[in-house]
Amino acid sequence: MTESAPPADLIKNAKALPADTTTVDVDALSELSRKLRIDILDMIFTAQSGHPGTSLSCIDLLVCLFGELMQHDAKRPDWADRDRFVLSKGHGAPALYAILMHHGYIGWEEKPTLRQVNSNLQGHPASKYVDGVDISTGSLGQGLSAAVGMALGLRLNNSPAHVYCLIGDGESQEGQIWEAALSAPAHKLTNLTALCDRNSLQIDGNTEAIKPLGDIGAKFEAFGWNVLRIDGHDFRQIIAAGHRAKAWSQETDKPTMIVCQCTKGKGVSFMENEAGWHGKAPNAEQYEAALADLQPDVYYQRLKEAN
Amino acid sequence: MTESAPPADLIKNAKALPADTTTVDVDALSELSRKLRIDILDMIFTAQSGHPGTSLSCIDLLVCLFGELMQHDAKRPDWADRDRFVLSKGHGAPALYAILMHHGYIGWEEKPTLRQVNSNLQGHPASKYVDGVDISTGSLGQGLSAAVGMALGLRLNNSPAHVYCLIGDGESQEGQIWEAALSAPAHKLTNLTALCDRNSLQIDGNTEAIKPLGDIGAKFEAFGWNVLRIDGHDFRQIIAAGHRAKAWSQETDKPTMIVCQCTKGKGVSFMENEAGWHGKAPNAEQYEAALADLQPDVYYQRLKEAN
Amino acid sequence: MGLLSPAIDLEAPKKEALRNRFGDTLAELGATETDLVVLDADLACSTQTKRFADKFPDRFFNQGISEADMMCTAAGLAAVGKKPYVSTFALFAAGRAWDQVRNTICYSNLNVKIVPTHSGISLGEDGASHQSIEDLALMRTIPNMTVIVPADAVETDRIIRWSLQVPGPMYIRLVRTNHAVIHPDDFELEPYKNQVLRQGSDLTICATGEMTYHALLAAKHLSERDGIEAEVINCTFIKPFDTDTLIKSAQKTGRVLTVESHQFIGGLGGAVCEELCAHHPVPVKRLGTQDRFGQSGKPDDLFKEYGLDPDSIYAEAKAFVASGR
Amino acid sequence: MGLLSPAIDLEAPKKEALRNRFGDTLAELGATETDLVVLDADLACSTQTKRFADKFPDRFFNQGISEADMMCTAAGLAAVGKKPYVSTFALFAAGRAWDQVRNTICYSNLNVKIVPTHSGISLGEDGASHQSIEDLALMRTIPNMTVIVPADAVETDRIIRWSLQVPGPMYIRLVRTNHAVIHPDDFELEPYKNQVLRQGSDLTICATGEMTYHALLAAKHLSERDGIEAEVINCTFIKPFDTDTLIKSAQKTGRVLTVESHQFIGGLGGAVCEELCAHHPVPVKRLGTQDRFGQSGKPDDLFKEYGLDPDSIYAEAKAFVASGR
Numbered sequence A, B: 001m002t003e004s005a006p007p008a009d010l011i012k013n014a015k016a017l018p019a020d021t022t023t024v025d026v027d028a029l030s031e032l033s034r035k036l037r038i039d040i041l042d043m044i045f046t047a048q049s050g051h052p053g054t055s056l057s058c059i060d061l062l063v064c065l066f067g068e069l070m071q072h073d074a075k076r077p078d079w080a081d082r083d084r085f086v087l088s089k090g091h092g093a094p095a096l097y098a099i100l101m102h103h104g105y106i107g108w109e110e111k112p113t114l115r116q117v118n119s120n121l122q123g124h125p126a127s128k129y130v131d132g133v134d135i136s137t138g139s140l141g142q143g144l145s146a147a148v149g150m151a152l153g154l155r156l157n158n159s160p161a162h163v164y165c166l167i168g169d170g171e172s173q174e175g176q177i178w179e180a181a182l183s184a185p186a187h188k189l190t191n192l193t194a195l196c197d198r199n200s201l202q203i204d205g206n207t208e209a210i211k212p213l214g215d216i217g218a219k220f221e222a223f224g225w226n227v228l229r230i231d232g233h234d235f236r237q238i239i240a241a242g243h244r245a246k247a248w249s250q251e252t253d254k255p256t257m258i259v260c261q262c263t264k265g266k267g268v269s270f271m272e273n274e275a276g277w278h279g280k281a282p283n284a285e286q287y288e289a290a291l292a293d294l295q296p297d298v299y300y301q302r303l304k305e306a307n
Numbered sequence C, D: 001m002g003l004l005s006p007a008i009d010l011e012a013p014k015k016e017a018l019r020n021r022f023g024d025t026l027a028e029l030g031a032t033e034t035d036l037v038v039l040d041a042d043l044a045c046s047t048q049t050k051r052f053a054d055k056f057p058d059r060f061f062n063q064g065i066s067e068a069d070m071m072c073t074a075a076g077l078a079a080v081g082k083k084p085y086v087s088t089f090a091l092f093a094a095g096r097a098w099d100q101v102r103n104t105i106c107y108s109n110l111n112v113k114i115v116p117t118h119s120g121i122s123l124g125e126d127g128a129s130h131q132s133i134e135d136l137a138l139m140r141t142i143p144n145m146t147v148i149v150p151a152d153a154v155e156t157d158r159i160i161r162w163s164l165q166v167p168g169p170m171y172i173r174l175v176r177t178n179h180a181v182i183h184p185d186d187f188e189l190e191p192y193k194n195q196v197l198r199q200g201s202d203l204t205i206c207a208t209g210e211m212t213y214h215a216l217l218a219a220k221h222l223s224e225r226d227g228i229e230a231e232v233i234n235c236t237f238i239k240p241f242d243t244d245t246l247i248k249s250a251q252k253t254g255r256v257l258t259v260e261s262h263q264f265i266g267g268l269g270g271a272v273c274e275e276l277c278a279h280h281p282v283p284v285k286r287l288g289t290q291d292r293f294g295q296s297g298k299p300d301d302l303f304k305e306y307g308l309d310p311d312s313i314y315a316e317a318k319a320f321v322a323s324g325r
């Protein structure tokens, strides 16, 4: 888990981040992320189906969102003023299920059912099966508009709730992302923070080789958003950016986009930056190798505790 | 017909325009535009249906495209190497029909049939009815992608043909425009010039009040295009921009977008900048008033000559 | 209370635009139903959602020319408890935003009411690119979707009021034209029930939307001129389809003519054939656009061109009965 | 030359993925047909258009995750004389880009061949958001569109070759799975003709795509176990539908069971009911997803869950015959 400083040019708005994230327990977050990475691999290995690359890419973001940034309570899934999260890149479902299990929305006993018939853990998040999923996703490009709608509705309700939405970079090739990108500033949404998992890979290869997205942040800026650029695996930066985004949106009457430089497959050496691991389950050997990368002692320890 | 200089800040890339458009016969173009404006109104008045605002907004562009910029020949509609034009904002059909009639693609006898049952002059341009229309349009947002496809195909054919595509500013709220906007630079298209009719109106009012587009040119720049900004009613600027666009694209391996500041309803005083004239036909009184604006003497003269 | 207005003169009925009533009803309901929100995509003046927007600007969202975005935005509003009504032209609601309606609204079973205007060929002069002749097929096939077609302004009003009380996605198809009012002012809607507006024994005419009035007029002429008694069912509820009413009628008449301002594939005609084959197979003749796109023209000219005017329906019905099938 | 492979062991058939053959055939045709171009939307490794892309990178366009753009780009390519084949998952081809397929491709009647893979519930584990169970209904209702569903890899190959010679828009529906090869290697396609793969007199089973093999197996069991002889029609041509073959069979058997990996509304079942009601009404039972979305699961588990495995088809057919309808 890298905690070294991100490249200076990455954080164009670094000065906009509050310096003080000293209270953040980076070790604990890092440890949680590592556990959840193992859960992700467990699920996908058991199902022999699923999307490891994207899940490992964004799990650090989810850990910070659900653990530090969002107001929510698994015991009150109907709490009107809870913060909302939309996983627009729905194929990251294993990451979402992992964090939702950790927070008690989903029972651990469901873990082995991913992608099996009649499971709640559908291949893509489905609202009718899982608390904490308010909108079903999977068809790319639609979640950001839904998040805009939630933010509009919550504002009408005078709710303090904040809406977070995570999109993929490849997903940003969908025109609807740019419809929503025009819409959110038009509505002057200050209760919406979007995050873009900028891992530079999509299914068929590098985004820049297929349909270049270049400086995605610049595009959102041109569409009227505040933009923060961070290292999507640096917990301090993620949390600082999350706080800064809310404040900046208030100051400017604009929604904020956090472009998160991420590594697809992060944490499993042979999956990192490999498009081939987009939608493929590891075989037994690969699974063991992946666990080795993620410190299997912790894993087996937990297994023991569970029994 | 204004020939005064456009506001200096409008032509951000004015220096990129070649100074020498002295050979352009502005008077002749201006005169043609005026006649075609009358044709547009004739058609819409006779049909008692149609879109005057957008047609008057873009006719000066069409006059320059078909008269000065494009290589085409009504007698050879199947000529493989003719330049192509896609009217992505298909509701500008009356303007397209007017220029196509002028150039001989459509017989004048068809003029009164606009929007009647079994007419070739459909409410929106339909390729099966009219030579010179290669792709049917009307559902907004689709024409630019089609133009990209044409440009790709012509390049594969080693054809020197150039593709022009006119989109509306309101139309740019369609996400597909931004899909095409990402696509054209990805394919390094140098045989594609897009124009945007930036008249700042859509059906329900001002674009900036509904879903602000702000600096559209900046958005296309962020998506990887060369952008020229001109006065869309200044013939010298239109033609210079058309030439400059081709050359600039060659120099840069990028497609070029010409953002044309236009006035919706241009030429008919009471229609100018009035959203209400988007899709409404003038009644007899309004029609007369419009003709008066457009110098009816010319009109009646032509009628006389025709008989 | 009757189903058919006793005052109606079928040869010269009172007319009213469904979309005007839609706008008025929304604007009225907005006063008491504070969760009601309305979305449009730059067609508020055409769909008449403007009537709501003018009264409740805070609860009206003009999403611009972005139908896909509009549908998902509505879904998001519904997900936090709002009751969104979404409008645009039918082609752009059902067609342009199909995946959004399907995947974000229907799969999540969200309470979004889609009420497009300008369906079918009576959209008129704008032509084929704007005339939705496939939307019933498109919407009927999506799980969780309810598909409804009011026949006139009165029924539109009742449907809108009722729909506000019923959670879940609905597609309520309206038209552009000023159209015959066939229901009485005191009409009471019986949900999920298609109304037998005219009794008959020689054939059943299943019509929907604007076509119901055309069918009634054709039925009148069949009776007056030829002694043929057509039973006319106003097919308001396309999905779930009112099987009982159809089957009872088909058992009586033995043949069904379907009439819709829509493709003759997959829409009302398709639903009727599916129901009949499942329960009581009888011959069906389906009127609609016969695998042809629409085109520009005045609504009445187009009805004639596509065989959907009362005279054409009359002629088809007569030939159908004469054929002995 | 026969229609059904004489070598086939229905209980343990040879299997081949339709999409692999699709990719190979395209790659082969690309060598001689220089106007052939292929487009995909970031799924080239799944749809197997990659096999063409690797050989002819200049004539392959990966449009990224932009299905709408891809369809219209294909239309533009066709408008200047190219012969585009477009692929992605069925839901994103037929659903996400419906308006583009309709308004830009079909209304202009352009020569674009849309060949989506991953249709129906056998897409499997990705679940409902990716399982296209409405595409036949969506595509069938568009004027000018031809809709075709090959049943195996051999037929896929023949259809692709043939389609290259026939101008105009087509929708050719493929699936993800490794699937039974039922046609012989020397199979010759008879265009617009649905093949009677098994003769029978007790009922007609109209099946399409993957379901044809399931129907054949069910028919075998019906015959072996119960002496019920089912006639099995492989419904390759969904639109235009092969009326003759259906009606002849229905006249003989008096009842039709339709089987599709698709909604039971508006698809093959809809087409069959429409044809029968128009020409020879008989009882029809429609198997498909019964107005339910798909879900995650292994294809075989899903077939069972949705009643589309050979055993369920067998049971439905048996009950249908026993019902005496």
Ligand SMILES: Cc1ncc(C[n+]2csc(CCOP(=O)(O)OP(=O)(O)O)c2C)c(N)n1
Binding pocket: A053, A054, A057, A089, A091, A138, A139, A140, A141, A167, A168, A169, A170, A171, A172, A197, A199, A200, A201, A202, A203, A264, A278, D041, D042, D043, D065, D092, D096
């Ligand atoms: C509308 C749509 N088109 C295509 C797909 C298939 N698909 C699933 S994931 C994916 C690539 C996504 O790439 P990106 O957004 O960069 O996410 P990452 O996996 O890199 O996090 C594609 C094309 C889809 N789910 N939805």
Ligand SMILES: Cc1ncc(C[n+]2csc(CCOP(=O)(O)OP(=O)(O)O)c2C)c(N)n1
Binding pocket: B053, B054, B057, B089, B091, B138, B139, B140, B141, B167, B168, B169, B170, B171, B172, B197, B199, B200, B201, B202, B203, B264, B278, C041, C042, C043, C065, C092, C096
């Ligand atoms: C997909 C789609 N949605 C909506 C419409 C209806 N419509 C026709 S013109 C128009 C406004 C277009 O505005 P703009 O692009 O600015 O063109 P202008 O008339 O100003 O030239 C709208 C919403 C349409 N034709 N297509």
Ligand SMILES: [Mg+2]
Binding pocket: A168, A169, A170, A197, A198, A199, A200, A201, A202
């Ligand atoms: Mg990515």
Ligand SMILES: [Mg+2]
Binding pocket: B168, B169, B170, B197, B198, B199, B200, B201, B202
């Ligand atoms: Mg405009």
